[in-house]
Amino acid sequence: MAETQPKTMNTVTMRATCPSHARTDLATRDVELVCDEPIARGGTNLGFTPTETFIGSLIACTNVIGNRCAEKNEVELEIINIDASYDFHFRGAQMKEEVDLPFSEIRLTINIKSEASAEDIAKVSSDLGKYCPVAKMFRQAGCNVVEDWVVIG
16 A cells, blocks of 8 residues: 655635725635735725735744744743844835845844753754745845844843
């Protein structure tokens, strides 16, 4: 009897309604997300902008995959919070000029609680760079993603 291989590729669907030029209501599985522009840009400010959502995806993926990498490496740590700052060249989104790389650098500060050695945390960090799909997309596009792991007492 042939051994069944685990599924390695999924096709995921998402749908959206667009109540206005600035707001997009997204749905996948049984959850929803609102992307919206600030009032100053004609939106209703009900959610993150599309670009903020993109950075939020990186932060959330860093949390999920970071914890999985810690588990894989048998490193006990708790990610407390993740702070991000980024350089966004918004002239493209303003339709003023084409921008090849809208995000040139994203800086993440990953604040953790852990008694693990610096070497063990470095293993987790290294694996995060290998397995976080959102960070890989940014990096493959040419964006510099900088992760600073900070151990909090």
